[in-house]
Amino acid sequence: MRFDLIDLRLFLNTVESGSITGGAQRTHLTLASSSARIRGMEASLGVPLLDRNRRGVEPTAAGRTLAHHAQVVLQQMEQMRGDLSEYGRGMKGYVRLRSTTSAMTEILPEVLSAFLAAHPEVDIDLEELVSYEIVEAVAQARADVGIINDSVDASGLEVFPFRHDRLVLVTARDHPLAARREVAFADTLSEGFVGLTGDAALHAYLAGHAARAGQRLTYRVRLRGFDAVCRMVERNVGIGVIPERAAARLQRSMAIRRVRLTDAWATRLLRICVRRLDDLPIYARQLIEHLRAQ
CATH class of the missing domain: 1.10.10.10 (Winged helix-like DNA-binding domain superfamily/Winged helix DNA-binding domain)
Structure with missing residues (x-):
């Protein structure tokens, strides 16, 4: 053999x-x-x-x-x-990093580009998953480092704080909800939504909170990426829920409004999780130090 x-x-x-x-x-x-x-x-x-x-x-x-x-x-x-x-x-390092939707699209591109530029000897395999899937992957050694939100149980893993991540409602400027400063997620569920494709971690997160409210999300259309979502929202196809960082960025170039969600779960603490920090190779530990320093 x-x-x-x-x-x-x-x-x-x-x-x-x-x-x-x-x-x-x-x-x-x-x-x-x-x-x-x-x-x-x-x-x-x-x-x-x-x-x-x-x-x-x-x-x-x-x-x-x-x-x-x-x-x-x-x-x-x-x-x-x-x-x-x-x-x-000359020895190449390889880190398997798994992340939620919002961190992957709005935080990691800038953070990882700086790390990779400073560490040309390291390659990163980055994949988007739902938080509970990330916890399972790290626990089962199918991933080295995970970035998860604080709603998931990460017992048995070593966990470190990373960033705060707030979700907001986005609407067209002339939508009835655009005039409100804040709204509860449950009060928006009668509307048609524009969202991410079904395999996106954020889609599963929102669907779960809708189910807990005894309702379900109704999607007019699903797309890949927050930019595409907001272009549809801008045209009054529906409303959406996306990270505030993405909404603030896109509001500068699109006719959309962002409305604060009053739900406690809309403000999340993103966390870094590993099985055991001391067991990771030095370049994986350097990546975690870089993430925590941002």
Whole structure:
């Protein structure tokens, strides 16, 4: 049995994405090469590692065992890489960072660009997830660092404060709600909404609070990105809820109004979470120090 690190990372990426195509893309390999590598792993072990079906792939019992050991091996390699980077140049570090929608779109681009410019030896794999998914990914070592909101239980993880994040209502300038200074989220749910696509973390967050109010969000249209949402809002297609940072930025160029939400959950504390800070390689700890300093 001879598996190299690319094999292990490919297999782990395939399991996490649920498809060989997704695994190939994450590992920066062609689909043909990825399929051949996985078949080679199965032939070497003499057992199937994946159950293949129309919806993608799922690990077999042997595949789950391999995925567990692959996580351990790859994490140890990253720790070794980080420790040795203090003594030599040219070694690349790799940090798996998972984030909520608002932090990913409105905070991290500027913060991460500064870090990456100062650390050309580090690469970051950034993915958007819902907060509870981020907690699971970090706890199961499928991610190194997570940025979550304070509504999710992160017991068992080490957590550090990051930024405050306020959600606001955005409307067209002539919408009836535009004249109000503040409004409760429940009082807006009779309106048609413009929102993010269904896989966005913020969509799931708002849908959950609507359900707690005994109602549901009705979407006129869903789009990718706060800019696109506000362009539809500007044309009175519907109203939206987005981070105040995004609303303030877009209000300078669009005919929209922002209205404060009175709900306590609309003001969130974004937090950084890790399994154990001391177990992370040095460049991952440097990233966390950079995030906390902003």
